[in-house]
Amino acid sequence: MSTNVPALVGTALDDVITPCLVIDLDAFERNIQRMARYIDKQGLRLRAHAKTHKSANIALLQIASGAVGVCCQKVSEAEALVNGGVRDVLVSNQVVNPRMIERLAALARQARVLVCVDDLHNIDAIDAAALRYGSRIEVLVEIDVGAGRCGVEPGEAAVPLARRIAGSECLRFAGLQAYQGKAQHVRDYAERKAAIDTAISRVSGTVERLREEGLDCDIVAGAGTGTYRFEGGSHVYNELQCGSYVFMDADYGRIRMEDGRAIDEFEHSLFIYTTVMSKTKAEKAICDAGLKAQSVDSGVAVVYGRDDIEYIGASDEHGVISDPDNRLRLGEKLRLVPGHCDPTVNIYDWFVGVRNGRVECLWPVTARGMSL
Amino acid sequence: MSTNVPALVGTALDDVITPCLVIDLDAFERNIQRMARYIDKQGLRLRAHAKTHKSANIALLQIASGAVGVCCQKVSEAEALVNGGVRDVLVSNQVVNPRMIERLAALARQARVLVCVDDLHNIDAIDAAALRYGSRIEVLVEIDVGAGRCGVEPGEAAVPLARRIAGSECLRFAGLQAYQGKAQHVRDYAERKAAIDTAISRVSGTVERLREEGLDCDIVAGAGTGTYRFEGGSHVYNELQCGSYVFMDADYGRIRMEDGRAIDEFEHSLFIYTTVMSKTKAEKAICDAGLKAQSVDSGVAVVYGRDDIEYIGASDEHGVISDPDNRLRLGEKLRLVPGHCDPTVNIYDWFVGVRNGRVECLWPVTARGMSL
Numbered sequence: 001m002s003t004n005v006p007a008l009v010g011t012a013l014d015d016v017i018t019p020c021l022v023i024d025l026d027a028f029e030r031n032i033q034r035m036a037r038y039i040d041k042q043g044l045r046l047r048a049h050a051k052t053h054k055s056a057n058i059a060l061l062q063i064a065s066g067a068v069g070v071c072c073q074k075v076s077e078a079e080a081l082v083n084g085g086v087r088d089v090l091v092s093n094q095v096v097n098p099r100m101i102e103r104l105a106a107l108a109r110q111a112r113v114l115v116c117v118d119d120l121h122n123i124d125a126i127d128a129a130a131l132r133y134g135s136r137i138e139v140l141v142e143i144d145v146g147a148g149r150c151g152v153e154p155g156e157a158a159v160p161l162a163r164r165i166a167g168s169e170c171l172r173f174a175g176l177q178a179y180q181g182k183a184q185h186v187r188d189y190a191e192r193k194a195a196i197d198t199a200i201s202r203v204s205g206t207v208e209r210l211r212e213e214g215l216d217c218d219i220v221a222g223a224g225t226g227t228y229r230f231e232g233g234s235h236v237y238n239e240l241q242c243g244s245y246v247f248m249d250a251d252y253g254r255i256r257m258e259d260g261r262a263i264d265e266f267e268h269s270l271f272i273y274t275t276v277m278s279k280t281k282a283e284k285a286i287c288d289a290g291l292k293a294q295s296v297d298s299g300v301a302v303v304y305g306r307d308d309i310e311y312i313g314a315s316d317e318h319g320v321i322s323d324p325d326n327r328l329r330l331g332e333k334l335r336l337v338p339g340h341c342d343p344t345v346n347i348y349d350w351f352v353g354v355r356n357g358r359v360e361c362l363w364p365v366t367a368r369g370m371s372l
Numbered sequence: 373m374s375t376n377v378p379a380l381v382g383t384a385l386d387d388v389i390t391p392c393l394v395i396d397l398d399a400f401e402r403n404i405q406r407m408a409r410y411i412d413k414q415g416l417r418l419r420a421h422a423k424t425h426k427s428a429n430i431a432l433l434q435i436a437s438g439a440v441g442v443c444c445q446k447v448s449e450a451e452a453l454v455n456g457g458v459r460d461v462l463v464s465n466q467v468v469n470p471r472m473i474e475r476l477a478a479l480a481r482q483a484r485v486l487v488c489v490d491d492l493h494n495i496d497a498i499d500a501a502a503l504r505y506g507s508r509i510e511v512l513v514e515i516d517v518g519a520g521r522c523g524v525e526p527g528e529a530a531v532p533l534a535r536r537i538a539g540s541e542c543l544r545f546a547g548l549q550a551y552q553g554k555a556q557h558v559r560d561y562a563e564r565k566a567a568i569d570t571a572i573s574r575v576s577g578t579v580e581r582l583r584e585e586g587l588d589c590d591i592v593a594g595a596g597t598g599t600y601r602f603e604g605g606s607h608v609y610n611e612l613q614c615g616s617y618v619f620m621d622a623d624y625g626r627i628r629m630e631d632g633r634a635i636d637e638f639e640h641s642l643f644i645y646t647t648v649m650s651k652t653k654a655e656k657a658i659c660d661a662g663l664k665a666q667s668v669d670s671g672v673a674v675v676y677g678r679d680d681i682e683y684i685g686a687s688d689e690h691g692v693i694s695d696p697d698n699r700l701r702l703g704e705k706l707r708l709v710p711g712h713c714d715p716t717v718n719i720y721d722w723f724v725g726v727r728n729g730r731v732e733c734l735w736p737v738t739a740r741g742m743s744l
Contacts, residue, residue: 004448004451004741004742004744006744015471017469017471017472017744018469018744019743019744020743020744051688051689073688073689074689076376079376093649093689094649094650095649096647096648096649096702096703097389097390097647097703099387099389100389118650118652119650119651119652119702121702122702144652148653148656148692149650149658149687149690149692150649150650150652150658150690151650151652152652153652181687275468275469276468277465277466277468277522278466278490278491278521278522278523279491280490280491280516280522280523280524280525281520284520286521286522288743291667291669291712291714291715292714292715292718292743293743295663295667295668296667296668296669297663297668297686314669315521315553316423316445316714316715317423317445317446317465317743318521318522320520320521330468330491330493330494331468331469340663342663342664342688343663343664343688346664346719347718347719347741348741349741368741369376369719369720369721369740370376371391371392371660371664371665371689372376372378372389372390372391372392
């Protein structure tokens, strides 16, 4: 990996080898600052989701800008970031493999570690592991607020789980995980808001029900880049978990604000940098970024800043770009906005940070492939 | 990477940590032997495509079973495999970045290196680099036989390229690259055959035209797992480039033979091994293999050996499995057949080789992420 870097610090952008991930550092820093200002103004906590970037460098920048810590989705991802200097990590997911529960409990000796649960036996297994390591783990009960994925039903079903955590030896009941993942990319503003309004009322009822049992929720966590202003203004959620705002992908560019315009508070800062590698046809060009350079689950990449050409198809190592006016030339470089940043980032070993047309930093994708 | 292995040699399959890539070694070896027998019987050469597996271990097994060498799609991929012991590599693609042309020429000091071209200036650049390194590179002219991607038109357009190569200082004109990538996954047998019949006649005409100019094609290369029997029986192609046959993915499982049955000469040998990580709902289960565990460009993964459940959706770290009879249990493990093996393999650092329910080998995905 380290011998196969696409550039060195100081390399001119034009000379960066492709395909690779380029970060426009100015846009990226503005995104971080905009979110930080919002969180500060609202008196909320941001626990930025590191599943987007998997980078210790970026996590530490977010923390330096006020984030209380990060979320990870996997224990191995959390380990990589703790090894990179992060000291406060929520695994915003269930951990059920016995070996990984062991690693979670061990990691809690080195950092503040939180985790989500939706099963009673799983709580016992995590408690037993923490006891073996003499560690303390904070636990959130995950409720399903409409995504239809993990989590128990809101309300009564959360009570026995919270009570079991509170009555355990080494765990602390820390609150609720209530992320509405399905709502994030809903295009229509009213529809997106309605989904979160529903989530908020479910969370609110669950917090209330737990309080009746003497179980206070210090943390009520959720929200993503598509909906965070709804959760942020709810007076119910107090810890937001946005991730994509640092980069913004093509799919987030498709969701609409109240007035029908594209969401514009964050900028595209992450690009797949690519080169035209074959130009034998007048009406199209072939570039070097295909399926191994992006995840196409939310559509193929979009050419940035050009409306005369279009990325129309991908095979393993090739992208097809329609070029109706025959403008592209062999060797020409283009910036593509990934359709979906998180699984795209997970393919690459390096971020190439660029400012003023020159490489300023090379950041490893610290937790790349850390899926255990 | 090496600290995050999903298993150790000797681990029981049930104890392998998920998600990870598991190879059924028996099925895998049968696939390799079946292709080797065909190639031998037909008197052809196999240059197995390593873009599928990116593994030096697997490349060397293919060579031990008669393959003359491997294809790679990228110079960095070729470097990784040469470092892993492979001594004969065709970069079955164009190389246009000056830095990567340099690396290609340098690599040709260590191994037999071949490359494809479809541009005159590119030939000069490769020749100049080879001169600097005192290396010799064999060059194939790529013709577009219907895929509509790289390559010049068949026939006359190949002549000036072949002549330029033949007249260069350090390059050798080795023949034609004529891969019909678009035909490989065509479901219908007759349609697939028709596409390759067209390709064969284009290749044949081009070989003839070059011969008139005194330019002999030692290598006439192409074919993939979906169509290789057509090219293999053509008496025009002499070097086949099949890759997916070692693993077979769900999409190859959908193409039909002449009698309408699914292709059955190769077996599924590669699986995404996954665990049910949340089971709070009667009618579905959530597993730990989502978009970061697979490429969904050819559809989501398919549960292997079970028709009572179905993998129906993926988010970043979660897969949704419909479970109409509520049979799945928390912690249960499943094997998934990837929709498309090549870009799925490119996400993982390790292959876990399994025989008789026990891990027999851990093979690094040697050229993972080597996209330069």
